[in-house]
Every structure is written in C-alpha cells, then in structure tokens.
Amino acid sequence: MISLITLDALQTLDAIERRQSFAAAAEELHRVPSAISYTVNKLEEDLGVALFDRSRRKAELTATGRLVLEQGRQILKASEELTALARQAADGWEAELRICIDSVLSCDPVYDLIKAFLCIQPKTEIRLSEEVLGGSWDALSDDRCDLIIGAEGAPPATGFALHSLGKVDFEFAVATGHPLAKLPMPLPASAIQDYPTVIVADSSRRLPVRSSGLLDGRSRIIVPTIGHKIEAQCKGLGVGYLPLHRIRQELAEGRLELLTVDAPRPPVEISVAWHRGDTGKGLMWFVERLKQMQFDPDLGTLTRNP
Structure with missing residues (x-):
C-alpha cells in the first residue's frame, strides 16, 4: 500500500507550524507560497480530512492536523537518523558495535574507552554484554558480538585475531x-x-x-x-x-x-579477540587502543603499555 503522506508533506507541515505562516514556511523551504498551499491542499484531499482551520485570520492546525504533525515529526526524525546511518555505513563506521566483556574483568577501563569513542563517533550504538569462561568465545563464534575483552585461554577455532592482555592470578x-x-x-x-x-x-x-x-x-x-x-x-x-x-x-x-592449598591454580591468560576479516572503523578504533594496553595484576585493571 502506497502511503498518502510523504516526507515532503510532513516537512511542509512542520515548517508551517514552526514559522506560524504559509509564507514564512515557503521562505524556509525555498518555494513559492502557492507550492506550499498546493502541498497542504493535496494532502488534505488525499486524506479526506482538514488539517488547518481556515475560519480564522491565521490558519491553525485542527486536532487531526496536530496529530498528523506530532506523529509525522517522529517519522522525520527517524528518516534523518536513517540517512545519517546510511552515510555512516558508507564511510565504514558501524551502526552498532557489540562488545563482550569476560566476567573475570571489571568494566571500568572499557567505560573509559567507550567515552572517548563516543566523542568522535556518537552515532554508533555500543552494546555491552558479559559472558563467563567459554561463553566469550561462544559469543564471538556465534556472531553475538564483534569484540571480546578478557577471553580466557585459546580460541576454539581459527579465523580470530588476538591480542594478549596478560595473565590473571x-x-x-x-x-x-x-x-x-x-x-x-x-x-x-x-x-x-x-x-x-x-x-x-x-x-x-x-x-x-x-x-x-x-x-x-x-x-x-x-x-x-x-x-x-x-x-x-x-x-x-x-x-x-x-x-x-x-x-x-x-x-x-x-x-x-x-589460604594456601596443595594444588594451586595456575594463572590464566586473557586476550582481546575479534573476527580476522572484520575491519569496521569502530572495531579497529577499539582494537588499536586495546593493543596498547596490558592487564596489570597489581592494579587489577587494563593499563597503557609503558
């Protein structure tokens, strides 16, 4: 079914309401006033409803017109966000970046990285998850995340790129x-x-x-x-x-x-890992910074290499 309400019509209604006149809306949209009137009249005719009350000196939105405008502004916003995401993807930035943190680590150093990342790329949505033991590798293998931080031990298969963060006692x-x-x-x-x-x-x-x-x-x-x-x-x-x-x-x-035991547990190596063929800009931004970090057992956090 073809929608009777176009983005152009919604942009026109939005401009009229904000500028409080057809003439001012025409000026903002770089059109002649007759084109603005035609767009509104055509939309009213297609919908079979009156969007403006023309009985007064200045045209005002009817209750139906107000409903169309309020819902339409959400559509306009979604359209703008979709346009931004399309341009972002074309430029190599991910719309969403899924980061899995192994339960053995705390999230604090990762929060600092996310904060820095969002300063340069606020449009990428960051999705954090927490996994335990083999669950980190499982999430990466099953494409439930793009990057794992703190994965324990060796990967379960080939195809992953790794950076060792050190060992946990x-x-x-x-x-x-x-x-x-x-x-x-x-x-x-x-x-x-x-x-x-x-x-x-x-x-x-x-x-x-x-x-x-x-x-x-x-x-x-x-x-x-x-x-x-x-x-x-x-x-x-x-x-x-x-x-x-x-x-x-x-x-x-x-x-x-x-307490000391007669069978102590050896330290466990932890790593950062991602799919070898994944070269998204957001992922690579995190990878390059994590490659400059190591796990400090004394501080209990990730620190920059000296």
Whole structure:
C-alpha cells in the first residue's frame, strides 16, 4: 500500500507550524507560497480530512492536523537518523558495535574507552554484554558480538585475531573465620571436600562448556558471574578460587582471607579477540587502543603499555 503522506508533506507541515505562516514556511523551504498551499491542499484531499482551520485570520492546525504533525515529526526524525546511518555505513563506521566483556574483568577501563569513542563517533550504538569462561568465545563464534575483552585461554577455532592482555592470578579464598582457616597449610584436597564449592557457570550456548577451578567438594553452588561468586564466598556459602585483582577490597575489609592449598591454580591468560576479516572503523578504533594496553595484576585493571 502506497502511503498518502510523504516526507515532503510532513516537512511542509512542520515548517508551517514552526514559522506560524504559509509564507514564512515557503521562505524556509525555498518555494513559492502557492507550492506550499498546493502541498497542504493535496494532502488534505488525499486524506479526506482538514488539517488547518481556515475560519480564522491565521490558519491553525485542527486536532487531526496536530496529530498528523506530532506523529509525522517522529517519522522525520527517524528518516534523518536513517540517512545519517546510511552515510555512516558508507564511510565504514558501524551502526552498532557489540562488545563482550569476560566476567573475570571489571568494566571500568572499557567505560573509559567507550567515552572517548563516543566523542568522535556518537552515532554508533555500543552494546555491552558479559559472558563467563567459554561463553566469550561462544559469543564471538556465534556472531553475538564483534569484540571480546578478557577471553580466557585459546580460541576454539581459527579465523580470530588476538591480542594478549596478560595473565590473571587466582587464589583460594574463604570467608574470614571459615573453619578451613584454622587448619594447617597447605590445605589438602580431602579437607576442602567437606565444604561446598562455589562455581561460576559457563555461559556458552553452542560450544562445549569449560570448567574452571573445580574442586572435588561434597556439593556445589552454581552462580552466573564472578561478582556473584565473590559475594557468595564472602557470605561463607562456599569456597573456591577467585581472581586476586577482583577481591582486593574484600581482603582489605576483612570479608575474605586467602589460604594456601596443595594444588594451586595456575594463572590464566586473557586476550582481546575479534573476527580476522572484520575491519569496521569502530572495531579497529577499539582494537588499536586495546593493543596498547596490558592487564596489570597489581592494579587489577587494563593499563597503557609503558
């Protein structure tokens, strides 16, 4: 069905209402007044409704005319945004950039990058997501994101470009005053088995799920993110390995304490990754800046290379 209301007609109504006269609207739109009158008359004829009340000295919008104008301005705005997006895409900038952050990292340094990016390219929509363990690789493989920050371990397949950010240290932690803290160190696996282990669930949808720091505990408490795992262990619900940089405040506040075990968990390498063939300007902007950064285990954040 062909719409009876054109963008030209909506622009004309908008100009008339803002300038408060047909003549002023004609001047703004660089047309003769008769062309403005013709556009309005034609639209009224096509719709079968009166858009202006001409019984007064100055034409005013009717209730129907006001409705058409208010809804029409939304259409005009959407048209302008679509035009901008088309030009943006033609210039190589993405309309949307999907960034996945692994749960092992905090979002703070990424927020700083986004703020800087939006200063130069505010039209690109940034969509953030959080994944756990293999879920980061799964999101990239399944095209649910364009860039992953903090992905753990090796990629599941070829076709990805990577930049190593460094290694994350994990330590065995329990709530302060936990019974395990009273035992001789290092703790044997047999001692740990007496208490629930808090496990972060892998968020993969298609790839095989990964396990991380599993302990042969009597029972398990499964949580969705590292943040939930930290809180659960602070409350004494269970025990397990935690990324050291994420629990420095809890350690300082006395909510958690570190224990040594006879089977410590080795550091985990984390990376930035993206599809090798993807060269969008927004993606490359983030990649180039992330290539200049490394994970600082002492500060617990991403920092620029010296």
